[in-house]
Amino acid sequence: MQLGLIGLGKMGFNMRERLRKAGHEVVGYDRNPDVTDVASLADLVGALAAPRTVWIMVPAGDPTRQTVEELRELLSEGDLVIDGGNSRFTDDSANSASLAEKGIGYLDCGVSGGVWGLEVGYGLMVGGEHKWVEQAMPIFDALRPEGPREEGFAHAGPVGAGHFSKMVHNGIEYGLMQAYAEGFELLEASELVTDVPATIKAWQRGTVVRSWLLDLLVRALDSDPELDDLRGYVEDSGEGRWTVEEAINHSVPAPVISAALFARFASRQDDSPAMRAVAALRNQFGGHAVHMAGPSSGGGSTH
Numbered sequence: 001m002q003l004g005l006i007g008l009g010k011m012g013f014n015m016r017e018r019l020r021k022a023g024h025e026v027v028g029y030d031r032n033p034d035v036t037d038v039a040s041l042a043d044l045v046g047a048l049a050a051p052r053t054v055w056i057m058v059p060a061g062d063p064t065r066q067t068v069e070e071l072r073e074l075l076s077e078g079d080l081v082i083d084g085g086n087s088r089f090t091d092d093s094a095n096s097a098s099l100a101e102k103g104i105g106y107l108d109c110g111v112s113g114g115v116w117g118l119e120v121g122y123g124l125m126v127g128g129e130h131k132w133v134e135q136a137m138p139i140f141d142a143l144r145p146e147g148p149r150e151e152g153f154a155h156a157g158p159v160g161a162g163h164f165s166k167m168v169h170n171g172i173e174y175g176l177m178q179a180y181a182e183g184f185e186l187l188e189a190s191e192l193v194t195d196v197p198a199t200i201k202a203w204q205r206g207t208v209v210r211s212w213l214l215d216l217l218v219r220a221l222d223s224d225p226e227l228d229d230l231r232g233y234v235e236d237s238g239e240g241r242w243t244v245e246e247a248i249n250h251s252v253p254a255p256v257i258s259a260a261l262f263a264r265f266a267s268r269q270d271d272s273p274a275m276r277a278v279a280a281l282r283n284q285f286g287g288h289a290v291h292m293a294g295p296s297s298g299g300g301s302t303h
């Protein structure tokens with residue numbers, strides 16, 4: 001099958017490779033001339049025979065919204081657009097409705113697997129109408145891991161369901177990573193455990209907490225046993241906060257995911273205004289000692 005693929009970065013580049021290995025004809029477009037197959041979106045559309053299927057894999061938000069708008073002008077009735085990026089699910093209904101005015105189909109597809117997907121395949125969760133899902137199934141089948149389709153692919157529901165599912169998936173990812181990270185810190189802090197990387201490595205087989213994320217932690221510790229080449233500063237790209245917002249909207253308690261998100265915010269602070277306030281209040285009501293800020297004293301002096 002032919003596919004137009006827009007965005008050939010960490011994800012799209014490998015997806016093009018995996019699809020080509022499976023025998024599909026992929027025309028890739030990226031703003032980066034080093035990786036693109038064609039010079040423009042118009043050229044990409046011109047290189048495909050109707051009905052066309054075009055997969056967007058650019059950063060979520062404005063780049064994806066603008067790409068959908070441009071495709072709306074270039075594509076025709078019967079063509080299909082798939083947004084495979086980590087877009088917020090609330091963008092999907094607007095994209096779908098705008099394309100539907102011209103008879104162009106729309107699917108939202110949550111994609112999981114990161115840079116490893118080339119080798120092991122991508123977990124896919126799709127939202128949209130059945131007929132469009134069927135049209136794109138050869139592409140989904142090539143991207144998903146080998147094995148039973150239902151173990152690496154889900155038609156999760158109508159438009160928006162794919163990105164909603166991916167949002168929850170990423171919220172879970174936040175919580176799992178945070179739990180491993182806290183365990184790592186506690187092992188490191190202990191006087192009893194003398195080989196932390198070996199201990200975590202031993203959890204890879206047979207234990208209740210074995211997982212792919214644990215395997216990746218072992219891999220990171222193999223090259224940097226105390227992770228001291230890194231700063232403890234963690235970005236986020238939206239999915240975690242949207243998960244927490246949806247948990248609030250549905251009155252679903254999500255303390256683990258919320259704490260994991262807030263831990264990332266805390267990681268970006270050199271000093272915490274909130275904890276300065278707690279120290280000040282403790283000092284006010286109980287006369288408890290505080291650590292004073294000092295220009296070169298690190299934690300400062302105690303008063």
Ligand SMILES: NC(=O)C1=CN([C@@H]2O[C@H](COP(=O)(O)OP(=O)(O)OC[C@H]3O[C@@H](n4cnc5c(N)ncnc54)[C@H](O)[C@@H]3O)[C@@H](O)[C@H]2O)C=CC1
Pocket residue numbers: 006007008009010011012029030031032057058059060063067084085086087111112113114115237
């Ligand atoms: N990296 C990951 O682990 C995963 C990323 N995603 C999502 O997939 C999408 C792509 O992510 P990455 O490949 O990691 O990002 P990336 O930043 O590595 O690649 C994005 C690519 O899109 C290109 N690009 C940006 N705007 C463009 C435009 N208007 N037209 C054409 N090309 C454009 C850039 O030149 C770049 O090559 C994002 O929505 C991301 O959230 C989804 C699952 C996993």
Ligand SMILES: O=C(CO)[C@H](O)[C@H](O)COP(=O)(O)O
Pocket residue numbers: 086111112113114170173235236237238239240
């Ligand atoms: O979707 C992903 C993995 O499943 C991406 O790697 C995503 O960027 C991870 O989320 P965040 O950047 O917020 O940590």
